[in-house]
Structures are given as structure tokens and as C-alpha cells.
Amino acid sequence: MKSKLSSYLNEYTEAAPLAVFRILFGLMMVISMVRFWMNGWIEKLYIHPDFHFKFYGFEWVQSLGVYTYVLFFICGLSALFVAVGFKYRWSVSIFFLSFTYIELIDKTTYLNHYYFISVLAFLLIFLPAGAYFSVDAVRAYKKQGDPSMSGDLIPKWTIDSLKVLLSVVYIYAGLAKLNSDWLIEALPLKIWLPSKFDTPLIGSMFGQPWIHYLFSWFGAAYDLCIPFLLLYKRTRIFAFVLVVVFHVLTRVLFPIGMFPYIMIVSALIFFDAGFHKRIVLFLSSLFRYPLELLESNKKKQLINLGKQRIALFVTAALLFFQLVFPWRYLLYPGELFWTEEGYRFSWRVMLMEKSGYAQFKIVDPETGKRFYVDNSDFLTPFQEKQMSFQPDFILEYAHYLCNHFTKKGHRRVEVYAEVQVALNGRLSRAYIDPNVNLAKEKESIRHKNWILPFDDAIKGL
Amino acid sequence: MKKIVFVLFLIGVMVACSTSDDSSQDDENTGDFDRSAMLANWADNIILPGYADFSSEVDEMELAMTDFTNTPNLENLNALRTAWQEAYVIWQRVSMFEVGPAETNGLRLNLNIYPTNTEQITQNIEDGTYNLSLSSNRSAKGFPALDYLLFGIESTDQGIVDRYAGTNGEEERNYLTDIVVDIRVLTEEVKDAWANGYRDTFVNNDGASATASVDRFVNDYIFYFEKHLRAGKMGIPAGVFSGTPIPESIEAFYKADLSKTLFLEGLQASQNFFNGRHYDGNGQGESLSSYLDELDTMKNGESLKTIINDQFDLARTSVMSLSNFSEELNQTPPIQFLEAYDEVQRAVPLLKVDMVSAMSIAIDFVDADGD
Numbered sequence: 001m002k003s004k005l006s007s008y009l010n011e012y013t014e015a016a017p018l019a020v021f022r023i024l025f026g027l028m029m030v031i032s033m034v035r036f037w038m039n040g041w042i043e044k045l046y047i048h049p050d051f052h053f054k055f056y057g058f059e060w061v062q063s064l065g066v067y068t069y070v071l072f073f074i075c076g077l078s079a080l081f082v083a084v085g086f087k088y089r090w091s092v093s094i095f096f097l098s099f100t101y102i103e104l105i106d107k108t109t110y111l112n113h114y115y116f117i118s119v120l121a122f123l124l125i126f127l128p129a130g131a132y133f134s135v136d137a138v139r140a141y142k143k144q145g146d147p148s149m150s151g152d153l154i155p156k157w158t159i160d161s162l163k164v165l166l167s168v169v170y171i172y173a174g175l176a177k178l179n180s181d182w183l184i185e186a187l188p189l190k191i192w193l194p195s196k197f198d199t200p201l202i203g204s205m206f207g208q209p210w211i212h213y214l215f216s217w218f219g220a221a222y223d224l225c226i227p228f229l230l231l232y233k234r235t236r237i238f239a240f241v242l243v244v245v246f247h248v249l250t251r252v253l254f255p256i257g258m259f260p261y262i263m264i265v266s267a268l269i270f271f272d273a274g275f276h277k278r279i280v281l282f283l284s285s286l287f288r289y290p291l292e293l294l295e296s297n298k299k300k301q302l303i304n305l306g307k308q309r310i311a312l313f314v315t316a317a318l319l320f321f322q323l324v325f326p327w328r329y330l331l332y333p334g335e336l337f338w339t340e341e342g343y344r345f346s347w348r349v350m351l352m353e354k355s356g357y358a359q360f361k362i363v364d365p366e367t368g369k370r371f372y373v374d375n376s377d378f379l380t381p382f383q384e385k386q387m388s389f390q391p392d393f394i395l396e397y398a399h400y401l402c403n404h405f406t407k408k409g410h411r412r413v414e415v416y417a418e419v420q421v422a423l424n425g426r427l428s429r430a431y432i433d434p435n436v437n438l439a440k441e442k443e444s445i446r447h448k449n450w451i452l453p454f455d456d457a458i459k460g461l
Numbered sequence: 462m463k464k465i466v467f468v469l470f471l472i473g474v475m476v477a478c479s480t481s482d483d484s485s486q487d488d489e490n491t492g493d494f495d496r497s498a499m500l501a502n503w504a505d506n507i508i509l510p511g512y513a514d515f516s517s518e519v520d521e522m523e524l525a526m527t528d529f530t531n532t533p534n535l536e537n538l539n540a541l542r543t544a545w546q547e548a549y550v551i552w553q554r555v556s557m558f559e560v561g562p563a564e565t566n567g568l569r570l571n572l573n574i575y576p577t578n579t580e581q582i583t584q585n586i587e588d589g590t591y592n593l594s595l596s597s598n599r600s601a602k603g604f605p606a607l608d609y610l611l612f613g614i615e616s617t618d619q620g621i622v623d624r625y626a627g628t629n630g631e632e633e634r635n636y637l638t639d640i641v642v643d644i645r646v647l648t649e650e651v652k653d654a655w656a657n658g659y660r661d662t663f664v665n666n667d668g669a670s671a672t673a674s675v676d677r678f679v680n681d682y683i684f685y686f687e688k689h690l691r692a693g694k695m696g697i698p699a700g701v702f703s704g705t706p707i708p709e710s711i712e713a714f715y716k717a718d719l720s721k722t723l724f725l726e727g728l729q730a731s732q733n734f735f736n737g738r739h740y741d742g743n744g745q746g747e748s749l750s751s752y753l754d755e756l757d758t759m760k761n762g763e764s765l766k767t768i769i770n771d772q773f774d775l776a777r778t779s780v781m782s783l784s785n786f787s788e789e790l791n792q793t794p795p796i797q798f799l800e801a802y803d804e805v806q807r808a809v810p811l812l813k814v815d816m817v818s819a820m821s822i823a824i825d826f827v828d829a830d831g832d
Contacts, residue, residue, distance in 0.1 A: 039828070041829060044829075045829065109829065111830060111831070111832040112832045113830075113832050191818065191819065191821055192821055194494075194756065194821070195669050195820060195821030195822070196669055196821075197496075197669055198668045198669045198670075207494075254831060255829075255830060255831050256830055256831055256832050257830030258830075259830070259832060349832055350831075350832065353818055353821075355814050355817075355818045355824075356814060357809065357810040357813050357814045364704075369704040369705070370704060371700065371701065371702055371703050371704035372696075372701050372702050373702070374702055381825035381827060382825075382827040382829060384825075385824070385825065385827065420810035420814055421814070422814045422815050422818050425758065425818070425819065426760065427760035427761055427765070427768070427815060428810050428811065428814045428815050
């Protein structure tokens, strides 16, 4: 067993797949950054709001105001450097830090796919993706005497770790769909699809119940099976066609930005080295890349064995974390979809239709004066929308209101939330205990006992 | 190489498919529920007749105003007051249609900003020169300004008549005339724009995007209900958002017994619109309620349509059981008024959460990615 493991860890393979992955990932990120900038979202999401919702433990991350543009520029530039493989380890580290910082500014904008990118970028720091077909390799070659930079063989586990990460994303997204709402009620697709009636060609069918069930079941089966179909050589092409069809369909139906494209190019990592080698050779001919660097048959040594050990350890720890962390919801009482305790960072993608309406009542216990807050005075429409059905947002906002009105001359204020939330087509119902003074409740990772019970059951994982 | 070509082909297909969807505005509407029929019902049976009716009430008001400014006496004052009241009530039926021409024109902002700014009005009358199209004058014109000019400018009816009579009253007469004409001109512009082209623009924009007519109009409708009906006519005067009642911020402050009527008219208009009831009261067409029926939105064995209508009814019953709003607001605190407000408030999440989520309509559409 031990020798099997150590021989696996010493197995080397061609570096081309990792190089192609690096190039495509970098380019996708450049496009994402440019797109974000062009859409005016930097201003709208990160500069304009007076107040930002923070992730637990990351309250110290602040908006940089107008310098957020600089941050985006750094992020985009480092992504470009990643793509061309220039000072790779520095570039990908800076990309990871700047991208993650941006995401931490405001959890209103949290998306699974942004989290995915952060995780992926973090992993890439520890993989030798810049060693082959890169500016770094050429520079080292020209300097001579640095054989480690011109290797075209890399440890096999480095490529496999990406495959495992992608598989986890898909399979966990699939497992999350194994619940009664998704499979038996075809929710939320039953709600979402009919409103897409103007989709070309197939829109007219979206009112049909059998379509809702077909999409639900196909979606779940797709997520659960696709990693295996991609891993198995004989089904790989078919699987990739499925990947393209599936993600293009989701792109047409839902406003999910760059995510489908990122998943499509990521899936290429499952293809054989020969396939990537042809891409590399094709690109080399365009850029007159020194061919002797591509076929040197040298093993890429990760500078020294110690660093390789660190890389291996971090990768293993990250993958273990990914396997375990999504199950933390089991430690909380109540329905996950309702409380959302343990919902994020678990690859629960497009899983429920949930919305809410929240009013906050400010009470001055000394004078007995009470009034309601106009949320639009403090939050952007996007923030208000996200806040109104997520307990941690509600609490954070309540604290913000408490501070605001304490400063405005009240000596002590109490904050009560009256929130109505509708989940997957159920009638909206009271979400937060209206008699609990949220100003006195502390944020923690413990269960929030002021969330009112769901009083219904969604069975399954 | 074959594989690369194949992949390139796939990427090509993918780009082609996904770019075509951004701009596609398919006229073909083949969903189960006919959204364009609903839009046509809104336009032809509710909005256009609504503006026609309102416009003729405004014309009546202008005639009465001319009579009064020509011959300022008690009889003509009362005739003008009645015409003003009738037009103001009918206004409540069209106030929610702040879309298209009315939005461009800012009809609601120009016709019904209250509380009215009496200092500004007095200033304007004294100056004799003013530009009513300036946004700074919005709170010095429209129906609330007329409320003041016809009921509050002097303490007795005879005093009011005297104010407008004789050579001294010329400035007042001019201001009165200008304000009524301003209402008439803006109303006609909106009515004509609907009749000359906008109706088709509105009905044909029957897609599913956030800029399609249904999505935008439902947003406007809910905004009206939440901000103007619920907050403006009841919540703000009752001090819901400030902690202490602000009685002078009530609609029709000077004609104090009218506020409740205006609220109830707005509530009824909201409910009628929800149910697609024709403006003339005869018949019903495709509407938000029939849309909900089509989507088969059952909640605990009851249809959402019924739940929403029941809440509208409950709100109406509890407001009707109140005395005049001004009397209610004199109570400290105005408990019954606040209880009635709560019933109105309860309709908001039903519309803003349950209804739109059933229809997959984005409220305050945010142009950002989801996942």
C-alpha cells in the first residue's frame, strides 16, 4: 500500500495538460475582469454601497473605494501573466490574493463559481503549471544553466488534483440535488422554466411539467455522472459534448456570466496529454516558441524535494477540506435550505427559489419610541434582496442599524426584524422571531435560535 | 488534429448559441400563459380607458376653474371644488401606471407630491413669475396645491372667494389657472402618447427579460402599492417610519375628509388591476391573478390568487372601519390607524415575494451574475 502510494507520487507525466489549463484559466480570468469592469460592476457593487456585508472572520476586509479599480487591474494583469506563464508562482499568488480580496469585500456578491475560482487559484499556486510552454521556461532556457525550468514532465498527481477538485464540484452539486423538492416536485425548475418561454427553439415547451422533471433529473444525473464519464476514455468525447450542451443551456436560461465557459474549458483537463500537446504545438507555431523546449524529456523538479513535499501536503489538505467542509450542515438543526447554516461553500448551485421581505423595527426602550427603517436608505437593491432571506445578513444589518441609530442620539436601541420568506413556491411565512432584539444577538458559527422553524420537510441529503 | 477541430467547432457553436440569446427578442410568444394577451388587456381595457376618464375629469375641472376665475363666487368655488375632488379620485385609478409616457413625463411627480409646499406657493403667487416645469416647483402644484388653494388658503369659504375676487385676486387667479392647465397639459400628453403608438410598443414587448413590459410593469405596480399607497397615504402620516405621527403629511390635508376616500380608491384600483377587471367594471381579462392560476400556484391547498384577494379585502375592511384619517391621526398613538396599516402592509410580501417568485419576475432587477 505504502509503496503503491509512493510509486504513484513518483509517477511523472507530460506537462502539456497543465500548461493548457493554465493558459485557458488565465485567459478566462482576464475576460472575466474586463467584463466586470465594462459592465460597471466595480462601481456598482464595491464602491457605491455605503455598507458591505462581511464574511464571518473577514470583517477586516474593507472596500478600497476608488482604488478597487487598481485592485481589479492588478487582478486582471496577474491573470494575464498566469496565462503566458510569466513569473508564474508570483502571478498566480497575486491573482489568488487579489481575486479573493475582492470577493471578501461584500458577501452580497457571493457565488459558488467565484469561490471555485479562489480555490482553483489557490491550488494552482502549488502546481508546476508555469514550468512548461511559458515565458518562464523560455527565460530560464535563455539564461541557461537552469534545467529545472525546461522540464516537460511533471508529477502525475498535480494534474490529478485538478481532476479531483472538478469531480468534487460536480458530484457535490449532484448530491445536493438529491432531495424531495428537486426530484419529486421538480422545484425550483418548475418555477423558473415557464418564465423562460421566449428562449429560442425550446422555450415553448417550458410550460410542460414533463420538461421540468426531465431537466431536474437530467441535471442531477449529469452532475453525479459527468466526472466518471470524463475519466473513462471511451466515454470522454461524449461526456465533453454533454458538458458543452449542459453549460450552454444553463448560460441561455440563467444569468450566470462566465461560469459555464470556465467549466467547459476546465473539463479539458480530463483529455489525454496527446490532445493538449497538439494544442501546444499549434500555439508554438503561432508564437515561434522554441520547439526544443517542448520535447526535452526532462523531469521538472520542483526546486527541491522539501518544496515538493509542501506542495503535496497543501494539495492533499485542500482536497480533504473540500470533501469534508460541505457536510458541516449536518451539525446544524433545522432545514438547511431554510436556515442556510452551512449552505455556502458547498457547491449548492441553482438549487432553490428563495426570496424574502424584511422590515426592521427600531425601538428606543427609554422613550418607547418605535419606527420602521426604509432599507433603501442604507442598502442597494441587490444588498436588500440578498439580505432579506439570509439570517447572517439580517443579523449583520441589524447590528449596523443599531450602531447607526445609537450614534444618532438614541442612547440604546433595540432592533427587531419582521421577515417573510418564501422557499421553493411555498407560501411566504415568518422567518425571524419578531420578538428577539437582534442588537443583542452575536454572530457566530453556532445555530441561530431566533430563526423560526420551517414547519415542512425537504427530504434527502 | 481532428479532436482540436471538433473542440473548436463545439466552442463555435457555444459562442453562437449564447450570443444569440442576449439580443433575441422573439415576437413569438408560445408560453402556456399568453403574456401579450395580458398586456393587451391592461392597455386596452384598463390603462387607455383610465386615462381617457381621468382626462375628461381634468377637462371638467378646467371648465369649472374658468367659471370660478371669471366669476369668483361661492357657488363657482363649490363647483370647482367638486370637480377637483372628482378628478382627484379618478387620479387614484391611474396613478399606478407610471410606465412609458407617464414615466417619461413624471406624471405622478408632477401631479401628486404632498405635503404641498405652501411657502413656495405663496412665494410663486407673490412673484407672479415661476416655471412650473422645474422640479423645485413640483411640491407647489398638482392636486395637493389645489387642495391648499381651494380649501386652505383662507380659513372661511367666503374668505377664499374674496381672496380670488377683484383686482387684488388676479395673481391668485393666474396661479390657479396655471396649475390646472399644467395638470391638463401633462395628462393629455400621456393620454395621447398611449393612443399614438405607445400602446403597441407596450403590448409587443411581451418577452421574459427584465426589460419586457410585464416585468417592468409588475415592478412599477408593486412599487406603487408599497411606496405610494401603503407608505405615502398611510405609513408616513402615521409615523411608521419616524416614530411620531406626521398628520400634515396626509394626502388632501386641507380637504381632510377626502384622504380616506383617496386611499380606498387607490386600493380598489390596485385590486382591480390585479384581477384584470376592465376599467368600465364590465368584464375581466387576463391579469396577474389569471397568470397565477395558470401557473397553478397553490399554497397549503389555497390558491395564491385567493390569498392575495383576501388580504386586499381585509385591508379594505379595516381601513373602511376607520373614521376620517385626520381624526384617527389625532389619537396618540393612532392605534386603530396603525392596525389598519398593518393589514395593508401584509399584502406587500404576498405581492413582492410570493407573487413575483411564482412568476419568476425579478424585483429591482439587478444586472449581476447568479449561479
